[in-house]
Amino acid sequence: MAAQQRYRLFAITLARRTQVSPSLVRFTFCGPQVAQMATYAPDQRIKLFFPEGEGSLEALFNIAKLEEHDWYGAYRALPDARRPAMRTYTIRALRPERSEVDVEFVLHGDNGPASRWAMHARPGDQLAMTAPAANAEGPKLGYEWKPPRGVRRILIIADETALPAAAGILETLDVLPFTPRSKR
Numbered sequence: 001m002a003a004q005q006r007y008r009l010f011a012i013t014l015a016r017r018t019q020v021s022p023s024l025v026r027f028t029f030c031g032p033q034v035a036q037m038a039t040y041a042p043d044q045r046i047k048l049f050f051p052e053g054e055g056s057l058e059a060l061f062n063i064a065k066l067e068e069h070d071w072y073g074a075y076r077a078l079p080d081a082r083r084p085a086m087r088t089y090t091i092r093a094l095r096p097e098r099s100e101v102d103v104e105f106v107l108h109g110d111n112g113p114a115s116r117w118a119m120h121a122r123p124g125d126q127l128a129m130t131a132p133a134a135n136a137e138g139p140k141l142g143y144e145w146k147p148p149r150g151v152r153r154i155l156i157i158a159d160e161t162a163l164p165a166a167a168g169i170l171e172t173l174d175v176l177p178f179t180p181r182s183k184r
């Protein structure tokens with residue numbers, strides 16, 4: 001099975017935005033396809049696609065239906081003028097039973113398609129996302145957080161854009177064979 005098949009293209013709709021800090025916003029996306037999404041680690045990376053001109057997301061979904069085993073090939077096949085901007089993000093939380101997925105965006109200004117979208121986004125806005133498919137077989141992909149068994153001390157260094165991953169990792173520490181200082 002090609003690597004791309006383990007990641008598939010999902011249609012997502014913005015349900016709500018929550019201001020986490022002055023420069024960080026949590027977006028909760030919904031949609032029936034979200035129930036088929038998977039996440040394997042707190043730093044699960046995904047790709048988000050931002051509309052570039054009229055009809056660019058529709059063009060992506062249409063070509064992805066034809067190339068269902070190769071979303072990246074489908075994306076590359078689009079003409080430049082109709083290819084949505086693609087950026088890497090992290091799944092902050094996934095609730096497949098409610099068909100909801102959270103992604104946190106750093107707002108860094110009107111200088112890139114992702115941050116620009118985040119500044120102006122409203123509930124009902126639609127995006128496309130590639131993420132692991134829950135029904136895919138084979139190795140789990142798209143994350144780096146694989147702490148060695150028995151680790152006792154962890155130092156996490158993150159810039160703003162890695163805070164969603166770092167926060168997710170911190171939330172898992174009390175289930176590792178590791179005792180956070182606050183619980184000793």
Ligand SMILES: Cc1cc2nc3c(=O)[nH]c(=O)nc-3n(C[C@H](O)[C@H](O)[C@H](O)COP(=O)(O)OP(=O)(O)OC[C@H]3O[C@@H](n4cnc5c(N)ncnc54)[C@H](O)[C@@H]3O)c2cc1C
Nearest residue numbers: 045087088089090104105106108111112113114115161164
């Ligand atoms: C594995 C991985 C996971 C990531 N997860 C997240 C995540 O969960 N949340 C998140 O917000 N970001 C995350 N990022 C970072 C995100 O992909 C980049 O910040 C991306 O460049 C934003 O795209 P843009 O369209 O807003 O800006 P771009 O078009 O890429 O860049 C436009 C301009 O903005 C500048 N710029 C880009 N990002 C920043 C920034 N953060 N601060 C200041 N200036 C910036 C660029 O240098 C450039 O000058 C992740 C990156 C990786 C590799």
